[in-house]
Amino acid sequence: MAQKTFIGLSFGNHNSVIAIINKDQRAEVIANEEGEHKTPTYLAFSGDEEFHGSQAKHQIVRNAHSTVAGFRDMLGSGVTATAAGFAAVDAEGAFVVRTDGDRVIRVTAHEAAVRYVGRLRATAEAYVGRAIDGAVLAVPAWFTAAQRAAVGAACADAGLALLQVVTEPAAAAAQYGLASLARDAVAVVVDVGGSGADVTVIAAAGGLVAEVAHARTTAVSGDALDTVLVRHFAAEFHRAHGIDVLADARAERKLRQAVEATKRTLSSAASAPCAVESLAGGLDFSSSISRTRFDVLCARVFAPLEAAVADALAAAGYAPRHVDQVLLCGGAARVRRLQRAVAALFPEGTLVRDDAAEELDEVVAAGCAAQAALLARGLAAAPPAALHAHVLARPVGLRLGADVMVPVLPRHAPLPAARSVRVALPAAEARAYVAVAEGEANLDPELEDDEDDEEEQGEEEQAKAQAVPPRFRPARLLAELVLDLGAPAAHVDVAFFVAADRTLTVTATEPVSGKSVTAVVPFADH
Structure with a gap:
């Protein structure tokens, strides 16, 4: 009997990543049709065409009113608002998409998730060349039972069987090997994604990990860092041409897409360019920024993250000196100034790690893939067991x-x-x-x-x-x-x-x- 094929899936509100354990027993991220390792969590409609991922995200410049985003966090939450400038959301929580002409399509968050997850499943099947039998999926630690159930229902309707639903910090801890440490350990998972930052205190002992406390801030995110760059380059463009990019929604969206690449480059280079063709008033824009300048501009942005770390430690009853490791994940956590700000909160003896995957936004998916591989080999408990356990409240x-x-x-x-x-x-x-x-x-x-x-x-x-x-x-x-x-x-x-x-x-x-x-x-x- 052929061994079943299971994947790990990080279903993000901004981007999603699929991973699988390859023949060398290493996590391998599955590339989408564009060859990218992460797939933007977007849908877009134009006439009779439906776009997903990167193609959908590119539509926000010309067809923002037909672009659907932010639907993951709407699942099971009762939230009826999404990012400004995208497809509107009606009183019943459905996206109102206006395509070419007067055609209007009404898409619920569930329907958007089903379409999107279905495409992720198809991407994985095309990559491995066979059907996907199941997945381990990660959700934020702050998701409620209703939100988890809603995500599960969307995956089921998309034809993707869920083996387990685990939390993102538990998956990250698994990928970092926290459960395999020879001694008891306390770790802090700092996950900085597109829409917010999550800080989770985790205790590990005897092959088990347990989430002890959690704090979240939406003030520190990939979007917030993008905004820093957008304002910087918009001010430069205004000084040169007297045109306010921030007053032009389309121009601002074009600049925002461009600075994402600038931000990624700054995580590994001393400086990075930013270029936008016909940014505003028919004028092209080309500039660059040094990492030092970016660090100065972002200094104030990180204060809420520092407060979230303090809140999580206080809720767990720990001081910084009690933490053995800090585990970084999430795309925005690759920013060097952010890493230094987090490291400064702990003594020198605390190990700050960013080595669990080639890219920090792949850590969670890789951890899910590792758990999926254990399930495939019968080495892990069947559902509804999770990657974390209950804990002793007192010694x-x-x-x-x-x-x-x-x-x-x-x-x-x-x-x-x-x-x-x-x-x-x-x-x-x-x-x-x-x-x-x-x-x-x-x-x-x-x-x-x-x-x-x-x-x-x-x-x-x-x-x-x-x-x-x-x-x-x-x-x-x-x-x-x-x-x-x-x-x-x-x-x-x-x-x-x-x-x-x-x-x-x-x-x-x-x-x-x-x-x-x-x-x-x-x-x-x-």
């Missing part, structure tokens, strides 16, 4: 005293989770006593200062700080275990396991004799 560990606790399973550990620790016993002790507790944050600011000054402490003080982490103290006793050893022993091994239903199992074992005792605690994790 669980050993209570050593009324105010002393050693966390074993950390806060935000993805479930199910398992850890073990070796506990030394007092000399000549023939019984082992183990107290298991749930912890809470210790809000004493002096302890936070001590943690920051750890490098200045001596080895003895550091050892004490590591043995009893000051950030948590016991909040609730969960279990007490007493193991009768019969004879003195040096230590016992204590194993912790929390199942997906939040049932805690603790087992204390003396490794020489094999004697053990177990406690099972069904506890409510708040």
Whole structure:
């Protein structure tokens, strides 16, 4: 029986990307009919013709009133507005498209998505030369259940079977290999796309990743960066010719399309050109801008993104020093000044990564493709399992005293989770006593200062700080275990396991004799 063909799909509000795992087990982005790796999320109509992707996007200069955009975010959301200057949206949330003459076509967001996804499916099938049997699709972390269902319905009507619907930060974390790290880690996914920026705090442990907190801003986006360039070049054109490009909708759209290429070039070159034939008043425009100048112009644009990072960390209960990695994705995240602004929010020890794919707007699709390949090979759970898990809201560990606790399973550990620790016993002790507790944050600011000054402490003080982490103290006793050893022993091994239903199992074992005792605690994790 032939192996089925599954793809990964990043269905964006501005651009979409399709990927597949090739014979070399590497993610390969599928090029569309124009040879491009990303397909603009646009539809356009002219007479009896229907355009998709890049061809549709080119229509916004001459036929903006017949161009449909922004329909993904309208699915299941009740939103009845789209980008200004494009096809109008009526009171019932349908696009009113005016084609040649007086012909009017009414297209709902669902119908637009079905037509568009159907074309993506056809593109993938033409590329691989066979039918596509299913896809793993990514949606924003802020999508509601209704929006997810609406996207699923559009894909079904387009003939694309969905294997899983995952969140974009989970797919990005998968592509960056966060779940395969040998130790527990906290990461921040910064995804800057065409219409906004999403910041997601993720905890990874034991092959699982879990989304802990999320923040979003629409003030920082690819569109916002384009606007910076549009205003810069419009001012230059006005100084040279006395014509206000921003007062001419068609001229502004032509300039906006041109600066997208300028912005992309600036991510890898010290300067970039911008040229538009017959920009306004029959006059051509040609200029260039240095990356340094672009950085200066964009400086104020990044402030809301910095605030979103702070908000996400605060919601997760972390400080920047607790973050191990920052994972960048989204087309606008390739801007070097933006990357530096994000890196400046974290200490030098935090790894800021942009190495998961050739282009940052391909990361999410590649992560979806990797998950799709696992499903095809039967190595991943079938739907409705996702790439992320539930987490512990509080740490669980050993209570050593009324105010002393050693966390074993950390806060935000993805479930199910398992850890073990070796506990030394007092000399000549023939019984082992183990107290298991749930912890809470210790809000004493002096302890936070001590943690920051750890490098200045001596080895003895550091050892004490590591043995009893000051950030948590016991909040609730969960279990007490007493193991009768019969004879003195040096230590016992204590194993912790929390199942997906939040049932805690603790087992204390003396490794020489094999004697053990177990406690099972069904506890409510708040």
